[in-house]
């Protein structure tokens with residue numbers, strides 16, 4: 198289970214999430230989906246949403 202690094206609550210990742218996708222968590226943090234050794238996880242996205250897609 199992935200946990201938000203900001204608020205510590207669960208982040209629900211559906212089967213269709215891909216590494217690199219951005220998720221806005223309930224707390225307002227923007228998280229990036231990353232592939233880990235035991236499946237998908239998340240990390241805090243430190244870029245700007247406005248720059249996404251370049």
Ligand SMILES: [Zn+2]
Nearest residue numbers: 201204222224
């Ligand atoms: Zn959160």
